[in-house]
Amino acid sequence: MNTSENLSTRRAPENDPQEDGQRYSQSALTPPVDVTEDSAGITLHADLPGVSNDKLRLQVEADTLTIDAEVGLTLPEGLQTSHTEVGVGRFHRSFTLSKELDTDKITAQLANGVLTLRIPKAQHAQPRRISIEVHPS
DSSP, rough: OOHHEEEEEEOOOOOOSSGGGGTTOOOOOOEEEEOOOTTTEEEEEOOOTTTEEEEEEEEEETTEEEEEEEEEOOTTTTOOOOOOOOOOEEEEEEEEEOBBBBBGGGGEEEEETTEEEEEEEEGGOOOOOOOOOOOOO
């Protein structure tokens, strides 16, 4: 089994706001995510620079994992930015999870702008060794 069978991704929807003032209010950046798989499950590493734990929301509903986050960058009082290259203060990414993954046992850790999610395989999907009984002849 490979990772593509366990996980599919849906990017943030493209928005075409009618007014320029709303340009960033509904838009979201799609964070880059690395996914690795081993015999016990999958691990996702999502880049979320500037996101603090209180601005991060993870949700699993049915077979969909959703990452929503807001960047908490603030300027000191009285200062304004003269140039902004990333004007969107929100991240969004959704994944469809395989039924072979145990969504009740997901663990999450946020450190240095990287979210690490560990999703173990369900017990029935994990490899197991079968013992062989030897009967005397």
